[in-house]
Amino acid sequence: MTLALPTQVAPIPGSPATIRSKAARFAATADAIHEAVAGLRTAIADTRQHESDALDQLAENATKVADRLASLQGRYDDASEALASFAGDLESAQRDAQALVAEHADAAHSESSYDRQIAHFRDERARTTDPVEAADLNRHLLTLAQRRDGQAAQAADAQARFDRITERLRQSGGDAARKMRDAADGDGFNDGWWDDFSGWVAEHAEILKAIHSILQKITMALSILSFFFPVLAPFALAAAAITAGLGLVLAATGQISWIDFALDVLAVATMGVAAAASRTIGGVMTALKGTRVARLAAQGTSNPLRVVTGSFNGVLKGKNGLSLLGGRVRLPSPTWLRQVNSVKGTTNAHFLRVAESAKAGAGGPLDDILLGIGRQEILKIRVASAVTAGSKAVDSALGDALPNLLDLFGDTDHETAVLGPVADWYEGVEDAATWRIGS
Template sequence: MKKIAEYLRTQAEALTAMADADNLKGKYADELAENARGLGRKLDLAEDRYREVKGHLSNWADELEDLQKRADKALRDAQEAQRTIESRSNSDDHSSDDKKKKDEKNGSDEDPILKQAKEDLAEAHKLLNSAEGSYQERSDHFARKIRSSINDDMKDSWWNNIKGWVADADWLGDIADWASWAATVVGAVAIFFPALGVIALALTAVVATIHIAQAVTGNGSWFDVVMDLGALKLARNGMKAAKAIKALQQNSRKAASGLAKEGSTARAAQANAGARKTAARAERKRGGGTSRGNRERARARRLRLEGENRAAGKRAADEVRDADMPQITANDKVRSIGDENLAKQIKDINKWRDTYPNSTELASNASQAQRHADAVRGSWTVATGLDVADKGADSMTDDGYSRMKDRMIAPVGSQW
């Protein structure tokens, strides 16, 4: 604290000299002088605080050393008295009857040396209690002096209080470390159970929130923040791509269902075209002995055939809509980063594209799905690579990685 106070005094004098310099002209010189003078006054306040607290601590150190000597003397006296008591007690257990008679004759019921030792032990306890009482009283005294010295005109802002709170909250760093490793583990398991991906994303968000709080208060590295935001961005891109693939799969089913309906209806209509034409002619026929009943029966027959055509189309559409998702191979699953549903959706999209090769919509869906699948794989690969590198870089660089991150610590806001 003495060295800091001396350094602050030197800097305050330098700033004051800068503010009083008359060889600078212009508006910038006035601004520079005013800022230098203001900062110099703040450094003066800081120097007073450090110098006064240094004095209190020095005085307390001297008194504490005296108190320690008193406590050490009490300990030595107590140990010496205790050894005498133990020695005389053991000696009394083996003393002769003649010695006991001699003590009785002299009118003494207790060994005077033993008695003195017990008194010395009691005195040592008193000395220790006195030293401890003085310690409590003097420690409170100097604590009040230090509080008084730091209760000066140099006030900490609410932002400084927040930065101090974050600096003291070691548990925040523990939570961030725990959540980071948990996110890594859950992310790996999510390859086989994709529903856990949301948990991994939530854990990553917790880590990012803590790292941001530490970085803005000067208690953490902005490099960690960049890594966390990058991980969240990659995860978001992967989730958006997976969601897009699902929408494309549903769209492909719908489009294929419409094509199946259209095709089946057309084939059925082609098969009974002759019967429908005959029925239609009979329905329109007038005169020549054709009764109204015959026309109505012909119309009913035409409508029935047309209904059969529509039913055939609906059955075909339902078959496409309700068809089971295609089976996938181990390779399909690997290419989808372990996401079985994603692999089935991609294969389903490609299946309907191949079933209706003339459909530009289905071909476009398949092409878009492939791009989104590449985005999913790319996001996962990059995120995993960054995570592994972040956790293992220190062991490969002899902590050089952490030193690099420490150079990117910069609090937001004034220090005053």
């Protein structure tokens, strides 16, 4: 058990109460394991009263589990005893060291005072010409030196006793750590790579959380841009997947809640749904154009392809997408931006405009089926996006916005009556959703 101890006489740091609290937690865990083992053995005994191969097998497996749990109990019992013992030694060492602090300070102060007096009377002796006065000064200097040496010896003794106190405490900490290691190594449970990995994640948690936050922002930016530039869609999906993967690591090691990870997964799912639906809608658009051309041809229309193409292009002219006009960039119109954002993609917005306004060759059972398929895919996109956006909005409101709002209100009746319990409830949900795999 590593503890940074001062080398010179000073108060010894550390909190015995905190160490005892951890010891009590280990003891409570050991008691809980003991109760679980007792209950399991009782259940095993009950199965012995029935003749059943299945119950016999269950009892055999349960016996192995009970034995393993019983050995695990020893780990927590030993850890609790080791910590409790070290807490007592730390408290005793702090009390003894505190008594030495004043004693050492007084002796060091007196030693310095005698040194100053000795220097003063040495100067007087050097200036005097009277042999009698010089002899008196020599006797006085001898007395001061003896007293100074006495105070120096007292300070040195206090330092030596302090060194013995810190050495005993260091030995106590080492013994406690050794007992805990021996208990962990000897109970048959392998604390392997996952525990090492979890420790590494905990050490670098702040950096990993910052990276996770940056990835979330990058994913959001790429997903919005991919609505207008479909070539970016795979990159947005990849960024979302990486974000969710890092979220899984942080959630599994107890650094973020599983609710946060679930929101990352929802973002991936939404992008996946939108990508699949957009591909389907692209196929619907191609099929829709073909069926309408065929329908007009059957009706005897001259050049049906030109008519249908003109019908499609006519409703798409008003999209006002990003384009170059006379060497100047023309930004998309607000209406077109809203349409693209509402259905998460230009292809999907094109379909809606064609479905609502392009009428050349429209009609007939096949045309209706294709339009129905396209509208179903649009509905999937909107529902998936609404679920993700709604979940994030609720999480943000209950996790961030609501506590900040309560801080503005202060201690008022309407806060505690409605908003306060809601905030407390969601904080409890977040805490309950934060745990480690294997914990």
